[in-house]
Amino acid sequence: MRYVSTRGQAPVLSFEDAMLAGLARDGGLYVPEVIPTLPWNEIADLAGLGYEETAFRVMSPFVGDSVAPDALRALIDRAYAGFGHAARAPLVQIGENDWILELHHGPTLAFKDFAMQLVAQLFQHALAARGSRVTIVGATSGDTGSAAIDAFAGLDNVDVFILYPHGRVSEIQRRQMTTPTAHNVHALAVKGDFDDCQALVKGMFNDHAFRDEMGLAAVNSINWARVLAQAVYYFTSAVALGAPHRPVSYSVPTGNFGDIYAGHIARSMGLPIDRLVIATNRNDILHRTLQTGMHRIDGVEPTISPSMDIQISSNFERLLHELLDRDGQAVVNLMEALRQQGGYALPDAALARLRGEFDSGRSDEDETRATIAAIHEVTGQVIDPHTAVGVKAASDARGRPATPMVVLGTAHAAKFPDAVEAACGVRPDLPPRLAHILDAPERLRIVENDLAALEREIRMEVRS
Ligand SMILES: Cc1ncc(COP(=O)(O)O)c(C=O)c1O
Ligand SMILES: N[C@@H](CCOP(=O)(O)O)C(=O)O
Numbered sequence: 038m039r040y041v042s043t044r045g046q047a048p049v050l051s052f053e054d055a056m057l058a059g060l061a062r063d064g065g066l067y068v069p070e071v072i073p074t075l076p077w078n079e080i081a082d083l084a085g086l087g088y089e090e091t092a093f094r095v096m097s098p099f100v101g102d103s104v105a106p107d108a109l110r111a112l113i114d115r116a117y118a119g120f121g122h123a124a125r126a127p128l129v130q131i132g133e134n135d136w137i138l139e140l141h142h143g144p145t146l147a148f149k150d151f152a153m154q155l156v157a158q159l160f161q162h163a164l165a166a167r168g169s170r171v172t173i174v175g176a177t178s179g180d181t182g183s184a185a186i187d188a189f190a191g192l193d194n195v196d197v198f199i200l201y202p203h204g205r206v207s208e209i210q211r212r213q214m215t216t217p218t219a220h221n222v223h224a225l226a227v228k229g230d231f232d233d234c235q236a237l238v239k240g241m242f243n244d245h246a247f248r249d250e251m252g253l254a255a256v257n258s259i260n261w262a263r264v265l266a267q268a269v270y271y272f273t274s275a276v277a278l279g280a281p282h283r284p285v286s287y288s289v290p291t292g293n294f295g296d297i298y299a300g301h302i303a304r305s306m307g308l309p310i311d312r313l314v315i316a317t318n319r320n321d322i323l324h325r326t327l328q329t330g331m332h333r334i335d336g337v338e339p340t341i342s343p344s345m346d347i348q349i350s351s352n353f354e355r356l357l358h359e360l361l362d363r364d365g366q367a368v369v370n371l372m373e374a375l376r377q378q379g380g381y382a383l384p385d386a387a388l389a390r391l392r393g394e395f396d397s398g399r400s401d402e403d404e405t406r407a408t409i410a411a412i413h414e415v416t417g418q419v420i421d422p423h424t425a426v427g428v429k430a431a432s433d434a435r436g437r438p439a440t441p442m443v444v445l446g447t448a449h450a451a452k453f454p455d456a457v458e459a460a461c462g463v464r465p466d467l468p469p470r471l472a473h474i475l476d477a478p479e480r481l482r483i484v485e486n487d488l489a490a491l492e493r494e495i496r497m498e499v500r501s
Contacts, residue, residue, distance in 0.1 A: 038101035040067040040261060043358035044372070045365020053103035053163050056156070056262040057171065059255025060242035065368065066355050067261045072305045073098035080281040080307060083272055088125035089113050091276075092155075092269045095306070099265050104162065112162055116155035119144055121468070126151070126270040128277055129446075131416050134438055135431065137424060137446040138274045145213055146449035146471070147344075148296060149184035152266035156256055157188035160195065170194040171254035172499055174241050176234035178292065178344045179206035180448060182224065183213035185256045190219035195254075196499050197222045200234040200491075203483055206343055209452045209467065215479035223498060229486035230337040232349045235293075240488045247492050251499060258295030258352055267299035268306070275308055278441045284311040288398070288431035288444045290423040291315045291323060292345035294352035296445060301356065301394065311440050315397040316430030318342045318405065323350060327397040330388045332371075333380030341402060341456035342422040344448070349375070360387035398430025405429065409460035419463050421450040 040055035041047075044065030050058060055067040075095070083091050092113050093106075100109060117125055122142035129137045143150025164170060173195055175185050182199035189197045199214055203226035206214075214224040227234050238257065242248050258264055275285040287310060289297035297315055304310040317324045318340045326332045334348045354372060361367040361384070374381040383391065400408065408425040412418055420428065427444040435442060450457045450465035458464040467475070484491055 038073070038099055039070045041070050042067060043354050043365065043368050045368070051103050052100045052262075053159075056159060056260060057163060057254055059253060060239060060259050062245065064239070064243055064372075065365070066259055066352070068355050068358060069099060069261070072302065074305075074307045077281050077307065080272070080276065083276045088269070088273055089117055091273050092117075092266070095269050095272050096265055104159070108162060112158040113155060116158045119154070120150070126273055128274055128443070129418065131412060131418065131428070131444075134441050136274075136278070136441060136443045137418070137420065137428075138270060138443050139446045140270065141446060141449035143184070145180070145183040145187050146452055146468075147180035147184060148267070148445065148447045149180045150187075151270060152263040153181070153184035153188040153256065155266045156260065156262050157192070159262055160189075160254070161192060164194045170252060172251040172495065173197045173254050173256050174238050174495070175199050175256050176231065176238045177201045177206075177214075178231040178346055179210035179452075180344050181257055183210055186214050186217050186222045186224070189256075190217050190222050192221065195221060198225060198495055198498075199223065200225050200227045200237055202226075202230045202234055203228050205230060205339055205346065207453050207455075209454065209474070210343075211481075212474040212477070212479065213471075215481045216474045216477040218480075224481045225491070225494070226481050226483045227486055228483065231347050232337055233486045235349060235351060237486065237488055237491055241492060241495075244488070244492065247496075251495065258293055258298075264295055264299050264302065264352070264355075267296055268303045271300050271303035271310065272308055274443055275303075275310065278443070281307075281309050284309040284440055286310065286312040286314070286436065286440050286442045288314040288316050288427045288434065288442065290342070290345060290427040290445060290447050291317055292320075292347040292350065294323065294350035294356070296447065297395075298352040298355055312434060312436055313395050314430050314434045315395055316427040317397065317399050318345050318426050319399065319401050320346050320348055321399045322348050323353065324397040324399045326383065327392060327395060330383050331380060332375070332383060334375070340422075341405060341453065342426050344423055345426065356391070357387070360390050396434045398433045400426040400429035406456075406460040409457060413461040413463065419450045419457060419461065419465050420446065421448045421453050422456050422460075423447045
């Protein structure tokens, strides 16, 4: 399997090389040259299999000969061994044919663990074989950072620098990043928003001298391996609800467009997904894009679903590449317009295809709170604000009731206790294994939104 850049000017790489490269050298994102399909009968055969075996079957065609099959199985088994639920991603019913796919049973209580625990295993495998080391730089609005710090803490051949927007993540998210004591992980609070953090990360990758000197690697969904691992739970959940014999719809709380893009990949592989609903909070650039055809950045507004406080959705570039018939130069032109003019109009044909493949919805702050309260009242479930955005968008987009609608439950409510308590009167507790973070000492540095200063800081730390 070969991977090409969305901008068409970077070397073509294997799965493992693309995973270790992170951002392509032309500034684009790696995508598979072709999306392999799983035949109908092979999807049917997934029924009754464990999560790990499904992961192996879904991911193998993308991994190709980068990792031997037995080794891949062992890495997958290790990645999910620490999850707190036998099903890994259980479905919980919230209505007649409405479900939440709980993705919070990993070590840091958010869906990010599904990919991050596996990516850490894949990195270790690759780095040990090559005898090399990397410096991971990542941007987070709260959950990717905690998942990365948990997954990579204490590893010999990796330093990790996580940039998060100062004052714009929940206290629990911050403490998950700042209380681990391993010397190879570093939380940096950037004076800016998530988009600034992500721009700094991409800026470091696009500074090729710094990138090569530090051996930079990425664990954001810039990294194809992240997206691939996230495609697996669409298969486990759809098959549990009757696929491929019947279609299933999904509503996906969306920020950086990684999780829903993983659903799009699952559908492209042959999984019968009926509707894919992009669920946004009031940072609704993607919802507006679908409604108007204009993709235009607005200021990022803080919300009670802070992990989705994003305007520049990195993975939208991967979808654009497809909508523009894999024309790298056309992608470059739109990304330049986004950078220089703050937006672009989608060409008509691309917009029609986008609307054919996705629905979208938006939840403002009051609606998100009302959804948390309503779900608690009707089902007794306490859901987090990101999941609530997904539930709201799902109910707005609800099509044929015969088709199951699955909302991705992207985080545990205990990561956002204040917002959840204010909405439904119940204060969700952290699981006992995480309670220590509430009074453990914190370790963080506050940094300016300045690429050169950040590079100096990282260089100094890696050399010390
Ligand atoms: C809890 C939660 N929900 C939803 C999202 C949005 O996911 P994505 O960025 O893949 O669109 C995020 C951030 O990634 C998140 O942390
Ligand atoms: N919401 C995310 C933002 C980064 O997304 P990623 O999937 O590209 O890593 C977060 O919690 O950090």
